[in-house]
Amino acid sequence: MAYHDDLLAQALQLIHVTPPSQLTLRRAVSAAYYAVFHYLIAEATSNWNNVPLRAALARAYDHGTMKASSSRILDPKKFPYSGQDPTVVTNLRFVAQTFSQLQEDRHFADYNLTEDLSPAEALTQVKSAEKIFNTWPAIRGEQISQAYLVSLLVKRF
Amino acid sequence: MPNASNSGARKRTSVRSSRSKVRSAAQKGAGLSALRSGQFTRSNRRRDNIIVQVPTGYVNQAQLGEIIAHAAQHLGPEVVHVAYSLGPDSTDEPSLFFRIVLADAYIREDTITDLTGRITAALFDAVRPLENWGLRPYFNFRSKSEQDRRPDPKWM
Numbered sequence: 542m543a544y545h546d547d548l549l550a551q552a553l554q555l556i557h558v559t560p561p562s563q564l565t566l567r568r569a570v571s572a573a574y575y576a577v578f579h580y581l582i583a584e585a586t587s588n589w590n591n592v593p594l595r596a597a598l599a600r601a602y603d604h605g606t607m608k609a610s611s612s613r614i615l616d617p618k619k620f621p622y623s624g625q626d627p628t629v630v631t632n633l634r635f636v637a638q639t640f641s642q643l644q645e646d647r648h649f650a651d652y653n654l655t656e657d658l659s660p661a662e663a664l665t666q667v668k669s670a671e672k673i674f675n676t677w678p679a680i681r682g683e684q685i686s687q688a689y690l691v692s693l694l695v696k697r698f
Numbered sequence: 699m700p701n702a703s704n705s706g707a708r709k710r711t712s713v714r715s716s717r718s719k720v721r722s723a724a725q726k727g728a729g730l731s732a733l734r735s736g737q738f739t740r741s742n743r744r745r746d747n748i749i750v751q752v753p754t755g756y757v758n759q760a761q762l763g764e765i766i767a768h769a770a771q772h773l774g775p776e777v778v779h780v781a782y783s784l785g786p787d788s789t790d791e792p793s794l795f796f797r798i799v800l801a802d803a804y805i806r807e808d809t810i811t812d813l814t815g816r817i818t819a820a821l822f823d824a825v826r827p828l829e830n831w832g833l834r835p836y837f838n839f840r841s842k843s844e845q846d847r848r849p850d851p852k853w854m
Contacts (some may be wrong), residue, residue, distance in 0.1 A: 605789050612791070615835075616828040635815070638822075638835075645836050647789040656850060661805050661841040668811045 545583055548576035549674060556667045566663040567650040573654035574647035577640055580674065581607070583691035584681060608644050610692040611637035625685055632680045633689060641671045676686060755832055757784060762794075769824035773817055776804040778842045780821075781853050787834055794833040796821060797853045802841045814839050 542550070555569035582602050586595040614620045614637050622630045646666045650658055680686045770780040779799040787793040804813060818837045827835040845853050 608789060609791075612828070612834050615822075617826075618829045638818070642836055645787055646838075648741065657848060659840045659844040659848075661810075661844055662838055664805075664807065665810055665814050665839045668807065669750070669814070672811045672815075 543580075543583060545576050545578075545677075546674075547639070548572045549671060552667045554664035556664055561660045561663075562576050566658045570643075570650040570658065570663050570666045571647050573667040574643040577643055577670050578602075578604070578672050580677070581636075581640065581690065581693060583687065584677065585693060588687070593655060598653060606642060606696050607693045608641050610689070610695070611641040614692070615641075615687060622685060626683075627686065629680050629683050631687055633683070635664060636673050636677060636680075638671055638687065642666075643670055660685060757833070759784070762825070763829065765825055766821070769821055773820060776800055776813055777817060779845075779853070783852060784833070787836065791834050792832060794825070794831065794835050795829045796835065796837045798837065798839050799842055799845050799853055800839055802843050805841050810839075 549572070552569045552572035555565045555572065558565040579599075582593075582599045585602075586598045589595050589598055615634055622633075643666060646662075650663075677686075699764050717772070766780065768780060770777065773780070777798060781797040781799075783795050783797075785793060785795065798814075798817060800813070814837065817839075821837070822835060825831070827833045840853065
């Protein structure tokens with residue numbers, strides 16, 4: 542399995558640990574975010590023909606840029622996607638919104654110990670990551686999806 | 699009706715919804731407060747103004763509260779309570795944080811993603827946080843029993 546698949550599997554495994562603990566819940570959310578992070582980067586770099594250099598290219602991706610790009614396409618004024626299949630647009634925006642959300646969730650899970658992460662919160666977050674893995678294959682061939690992947694790398698797209 | 703837990707604001711507005719499962723933006727000390735443009739941090743919050751200013755413009759919390767309260771009325775029996783707050787996200791971008799309490803009976807692993815997706819879409823479409831408010835939206839969910847067991851003011 543690819544690394545991102547392993548991370549998602551780990552997140553799902555951790556979310557089912559009984560009884561749950563802050564350790565298992567927080568590690569599950571963190572793994573879920575990184576699963577999506579590496580999945581999207583793998584999808585983007587798969588367009589690079591020189592296969593041995595894809596991993597090096599992947600190092601260029603930045604969390605902040607990826608989040609900004611993901612948030613940007615949620616604004617219909619800036620990205621109306623006129624003439625596009627509404628289902629594709631909805632799915633693409635789901636991926637973008639969920640990526641942005643998961644990054645924020647990971648930030649909480651890894652750094653904020655002032656309040657507990659609840660099992661239901663962690664479950665919704667991990668399952669949303671899983672849904673990205675189920676949603677993306679249906680839209681990866683669309684030009685707007687490929688443009689989104691490029692935007693993840695570019696600060697001002 | 700929703701509750702804006704923008705700490706520090708002291709003024710209260712008259713915006714209230716008759717619904718029992720959510721509280722208005724005016725309650726819980728939300729009122730309308732101000733943040734200086736480009737300095738959207740907790741330490742820079744002004745406590746007694748009536749407008750929230752974010753780098754992309756002003757946020758009228760009363761108006762925002764009304765919109766969220768109206769949207770919350772149509773979320774269905776799964777939703778026990780909707781709270782929200784304004785503040786910077788982890789990258790210091792002005793953001794709108796929804797905290798949604800769900801009835802325990804509806805939290806099932808096989809359906810939770812569809813449920814939260816539906817709620818997220820409904821609030822997103824009603825509020826249009828980016829295009830109308832310049833705020834990045836975030837949605838978090840927990841169960842009623844979790845909130846009862848460990849009450850968190852941010853979720854009330």
